[in-house]
Amino acid sequence: MNKLFGISLVAVGLSLTSGALAADPVEACAGCHNKDGVSTDSKVPTLAGMSAKYLSDTIGDYQKKARPCPEATVINGDKKGSKTDMCQVVKDLSAADIAKIAQYYSNQTYVKAKQTSDAALAAKGKDIHVKLCDKCHTEGGTVADDDSGFLGGQWMPYLEAQLKDFKAGKRPVPTKMKPKLDEVQDSDIPALVQYYGSVK
Ligand code: HEC
Ligand code: HEC
Structure with a gap:
């Protein structure tokens, strides 16, 4: 009995070690x-x-x-x-x-980034978003089930880099997003970014 118990403890010990190593x-x-x-x-x-x-x-x-x-x-x-x-x-x-x-x-909980944004630019960005983007990035781009990342509350420098990469053709633009993004001027990017930063 004791012997068997000892052997099974060794076996448990081994499986724990290999689990920790993987x-x-x-x-x-x-x-x-x-x-x-x-x-x-x-x-x-x-x-x-x-x-x-x-x-x-x-x-x-x-x-x-x-x-x-x-x-x-x-x-x-x-x-x-x-x-x-x-x-x-x-x-x-x-x-x-x-x-x-x-x-x-x-399974983790989305927490919006703590960042400050320019109110006037954010208001301009919101208008652009509602007109061109909210169809796919609903509720300011905060809905996971849209399967299109997060915009509202995502870090602004990250989003700015993505918008510039899309515009420059460095990141592929989803086919149906392309015509909408084409309506966004380069000078509109700061407004959109400030709007996403303002979503609390
Ligand atoms: C027809 C649907 C559609 C529209 C309209 C649309 N998007 Fe998207 N967007 C997507 C999808 C799908 C993705 C995910 C792209 C990928 O997988 O790379 C995405 C990704 C993005 C991302 C990257 C998010 C990340 O986490 O990296 C940004 C930024 C973005 N869109 C901005 C915009 C802006 C700004 C507009 C409006 C001018 C817009 N989108 C309009 C469908 C859309
Ligand atoms: C050295 C730092 C670093 C490590 C380690 C790292 N990431 Fe990233 N990750 C980044 C950066 C920086 C970006 C943004 C890149 C850009 O600007 O295009 C990013 C972007 C992403 C995105 C895109 C999110 C979006 O909204 O589209 C996903 C998904 C991701 N990482 C997943 C992972 C996974 C999974 C791992 C582990 C296997 C990982 N990352 C490890 C730095 C890192």
């Missing part, structure tokens, strides 16, 4: 997006609460290098201080890892 794929992401997915760096988007579909599709886009991959510095964990980019961090993820990460971040 790295959780979310750890690598938490290095920049934080464990709760609420980013504290204005160039790094908050992922918490986005739909699993948008997250997994987007990770797939980075695996195909379909989106720009600006270099960024890891702020948490073992690799703190090192530099890498989105294309490198996702390149070896399996489909199962991607599903796990997407599920994990979609």
Whole structure:
């Protein structure tokens, strides 16, 4: 009896050790997006609460290098201080890892970034948004089920970079978004960005 008990304890001990050694794929992401997915760096988007579909599709886009991959510095964990980019961090993820990460971040709670915006520009941006964008980015771009990222309450510097990348043809624009974005002048971008920053 005692002997058997001893053996099963050893078995439990071994399985615990191997479980601890198999790295959780979310750890690598938490290095920049934080464990709760609420980013504290204005160039790094908050992922918490986005739909699993948008997250997994987007990770797939980075695996195909379909989106720009600006270099960024890891702020948490073992690799703190090192530099890498989105294309490198996702390149070896399996489909199962991607599903796990997407599920994990979609289950976190979206917290809007604390940032100040210019009221006059935000009012102008709101008019543009309501006219051209709210059909797909409903409620100011805060609804996960739209499967189109978050706009309202997302970090303004991140959004500005995305709008410029879309306009410059560096990030593919969804086919149906293109005609609407074509109506946005480059000089309208600050207004849109300030509006999204003002969504509380
Ligand atoms: C070194 C920092 C860093 C690490 C580590 C990192 N990211 Fe990112 N991530 C970024 C930056 C910076 C951007 C914005 C890139 C841009 O401006 O185009 C981003 C963008 C994203 C986006 C796009 C969000 C959107 O709204 O479209 C997703 C999804 C994402 N990361 C997921 C992940 C996942 C999953 C991991 C872990 C496997 C990860 N990131 C690890 C820095 C990082
Ligand atoms: C026909 C639907 C549609 C319309 C209209 C539309 N969008 Fe989008 N938008 C999308 C989809 C879908 C995505 C996700 C793109 C991807 O997967 O890369 C997106 C993504 C974005 C993103 C990137 C979000 C992120 O997290 O990185 C921004 C910024 C954006 N749209 C801004 C706008 C603005 C500004 C307008 C109005 C001028 C607009 N969109 C109109 C469908 C639309």
